[in-house]
Amino acid sequence: MSEFEQIANDVVTAMETAEYRISEFGYGAATDEAVSAVNAGLVTWLISSEERRLNGSFRKKVxxxxxxxxxxxxxxxxxxxxxxxxxxxxEALWDIRIAYTHTAADVTMISNAQNQQYAIDAPRYINGCELRNNILMVNKLDFHTAVRSIVQVRDILK
Structure with a gap:
């Protein structure tokens, strides 16, 4: 297992307990929106790690x-x-990142038409994503597919 895979697995373990941890720290029952935002944080970290590794924009470099x-x-x-x-x-992971870092997950607020379409289509390509009243929800994100897709692209785009 590579160092990246080990770090990603550790992060996933922490993320999978997000709902429990939110309530454990006194914030009451975790809402879908809170869990979704925490899960989107993992996607943002995965994408930004690749941008740093490749020294450039995920769109251009990947x-x-x-x-x-x-x-x-x-x-x-x-x-x-x-x-x-x-x-x-x-593309779906990229636009989970865009939706959560630029528009509070509201896909109607994504100004780039191509990115907006990727976000709308994300539920078709990543299990655990859904559109709910134009909000991209990732509260049941398939961590395995997200992390392994990044591992695969690291192998292909060395």
Whole structure:
């Protein structure tokens, strides 16, 4: 396991207990919105880690570099094999980050039309995402797919 994978697994373990921890620290029962915001923090960290590693914009350094369809020779890090391409999964993660860092998760407030569409489509590509009254909710985010998609892109875009 790489150092990144170990750190990501540690963060995921902490994130999976977010609902319990929110109530444990005296904030009452955790709301879907609170858990969603904490989970989106993981996605933001994953994306910003890649931007730092690649020294540039995730869109330019990752999304613009990946083909629309996966290369059959790429090693798969997710079992069972995802039904959507790596690029589609990463576009969804990118726009979870955009939605939560720029618009308080309201997809109607995303000014870039392409990014707005990625955010609207995120529930199709990442399990645990849903649109609720134009708010992108990730309170049941599939951490495994999110982390493993980043591990896969790290292998492909060395």
């Amino acid at each position: 999304l613009d570099q990946l083909p629309n369809n996966d290369d059959p020779n790429w090693q798969s890090y997710i079992s069972p094999q995802p039904t959507h391409s790596l690029k589609r999964r990463l």
